[in-house]
Amino acid sequence: MKFKQALKFPHVFQFPAANRSAIFAAMANSSEDLPKIISHAKEYGFVFQSSEIYDGLSAVYDYAQNGAELKKNLREYWWKSMVQLHENIVGIDAAIFMHPTTWKASGHVDAFNDPLVDNKDSKKRYRADVLVEDAMSKVEDKIKKEVEKAAKRFGDTFDADMYRATNPRVLEYQKKIDDTKARFKAALEASDMTELRQIIIDLEIVCPISGSRNWTEVRQFNLMFATQLGSVAEESNTIYLRPETAQGIFVNFLNVQKSGRMKIPFGIAQTGKAFRNEIVARQFIFRMREFEQMEMQFFIRPGTEDEWYETWKATRMAWHKALGFPESKYRFHDHIKLAHYAKAACDIEFEFPFGFKELEGIHSRSDFDLRQHEEHSGKKLQYFDPELNQGYVPYVIETSIGLDRLFLATLSHAYTEEKLEDGSERVVLNIPPFLAPIKVAVFPLQKDEGLPEKGREIMNMLKYDHICVYEEKDNIGKRYRRQDAIGTPFCITVDHQTLQDNTVTIRDRDTMKQERVAIAELPRIIGDRVSMNNVLRKLV
Numbered sequence: 001m002k003f004k005q006a007l008k009f010p011h012v013f014q015f016p017a018a019n020r021s022a023i024f025a026a027m028a029n030s031s032e033d034l035p036k037i038i039s040h041a042k043e044y045g046f047v048f049q050s051s052e053i054y055d056g057l058s059a060v061y062d063y064a065q066n067g068a069e070l071k072k073n074l075r076e077y078w079w080k081s082m083v084q085l086h087e088n089i090v091g092i093d094a095a096i097f098m099h100p101t102t103w104k105a106s107g108h109v110d111a112f113n114d115p116l117v118d119n120k121d122s123k124k125r126y127r128a129d130v131l132v133e134d135a136m137s138k139v140e141d142k143i144k145k146e147v148e149k150a151a152k153r154f155g156d157t158f159d160a161d162m163y164r165a166t167n168p169r170v171l172e173y174q175k176k177i178d179d180t181k182a183r184f185k186a187a188l189e190a191s192d193m194t195e196l197r198q199i200i201i202d203l204e205i206v207c208p209i210s211g212s213r214n215w216t217e218v219r220q221f222n223l224m225f226a227t228q229l230g231s232v233a234e235e236s237n238t239i240y241l242r243p244e245t246a247q248g249i250f251v252n253f254l255n256v257q258k259s260g261r262m263k264i265p266f267g268i269a270q271t272g273k274a275f276r277n278e279i280v281a282r283q284f285i286f287r288m289r290e291f292e293q294m295e296m297q298f299f300i301r302p303g304t305e306d307e308w309y310e311t312w313k314a315t316r317m318a319w320h321k322a323l324g325f326p327e328s329k330y331r332f333h334d335h336i337k338l339a340h341y342a343k344a345a346c347d348i349e350f351e352f353p354f355g356f357k358e359l360e361g362i363h364s365r366s367d368f369d370l371r372q373h374e375e376h377s378g379k380k381l382q383y384f385d386p387e388l389n390q391g392y393v394p395y396v397i398e399t400s401i402g403l404d405r406l407f408l409a410t411l412s413h414a415y416t417e418e419k420l421e422d423g424s425e426r427v428v429l430n431i432p433p434f435l436a437p438i439k440v441a442v443f444p445l446q447k448d449e450g451l452p453e454k455g456r457e458i459m460n461m462l463k464y465d466h467i468c469v470y471e472e473k474d475n476i477g478k479r480y481r482r483q484d485a486i487g488t489p490f491c492i493t494v495d496h497q498t499l500q501d502n503t504v505t506i507r508d509r510d511t512m513k514q515e516r517v518a519i520a521e522l523p524r525i526i527g528d529r530v531s532m533n534n535v536l537r538k539l540v
């Protein structure tokens, strides 16, 4: 993989650092913060429940005026890093509807199932695998707590690894995890639903609503939405809303390779809607029935998959970390159950307010998908490798991230409640400036005396490069707070001095410091701070 050559960093305007030690800032970190984030997202025009006037549709959401901009910027960050920065990756936009045999070939018709279980008392439905995974994480948390307690007790001399390896209570917890993992893996691999239920019973998992252990049998449930093509309802007309975007890439593999004269290794990227009839759809936009994926399939020579798997793991983690959120918020999680064709698979997990959960999947998929499509279509999907002078079905490394989950990760990390030096409070969204929905707000100090006209001039100068808003209602303090709550990195105030010397004050969202600068300097100052390219350059 080759990256295009990086340009040099332009001069970056630096605001003086505020005395942030005097500001108490609380980030959204716990599950109690989720309701606050949801109501903030609604109040400030980020995310609305779909069809709210009809009491909403479960697990379906609409992106509002600010949410649509943030989502577009996140998508662009992904697209540019994948397609624009890699000479050997191209992007496509395949249809949501596909020939039904696609889903037979991919295995979705037969095996895209989740195991579901009901609690007979609360009548609530759960994913059996999620119940078991959550129970295991609780035991892991217990180990973490034991280690933290011991670290406090022993001070500097404490050796965490040694403690984990010798402390009887920790060893007992670890054994419980290891034994459960082994049983769980075997049950999933054998699709043994009776054993899966038994694990739930043995772990003494209770329903959080009823508090009882009165569970039904575990059953498999297919997650695809089916509909009819045309007007005649025959089974042969049944088509599906795609449950992933990847298959649109696989079936076009040869078309893209030939029309783009692509040489292996090369990638095909795509963003688009996917649909899953999720059994348990909770946690806001984390698990939706209609969502957006950003997927890339990287086609490689068989035998090079381990190397490329590691490369893509590192590349994707670097991409996440370039967003500037704390490194401790990310971790890799290897899949317990591998599909029979998969050589390796892991998730990049993010610490959401409700704990570490999957944000992105990275999968080494062998030649499984292309071979399946060869078999079902009767068409060859081979690549002729001129260096080897031989044809083969390429292997694939896949990276697959949910745009909505990335949105939630960004929003939940950005949501901050601050107590300021003067005792007042503010809610600010510390969204990385290049992703912020609105980059600049322009405020004339008054509604008259020529200040609005000057404000409009500044708007006209900046609006071709950035999304800007103009506001003259309310006092300046209130206007600042409103923009803080949306995450606008810059507020520009036009005052009487502006009319004399063409300077304005520019206020930084994070430090709240104001600087007086020449209007002519605004494009450079703002351009540097909100530049996506400056972040993309860090990836090279």
Ligand code: ATP
Binding pocket: 244, 276, 278, 285, 286, 287, 288, 289, 291, 292, 293, 358, 359, 360, 361, 400, 401, 402, 403, 404, 405
């Ligand atoms: P999970 O285990 O959470 O159900 P998955 O392993 O089924 O996810 P993949 O099939 O690997 O997910 O899909 C790739 C990515 O698509 C996920 O990492 C996630 O970010 C996103 N995604 C999957 N299902 C949903 C959903 N229902 N709502 C929002 N995003 C989703």
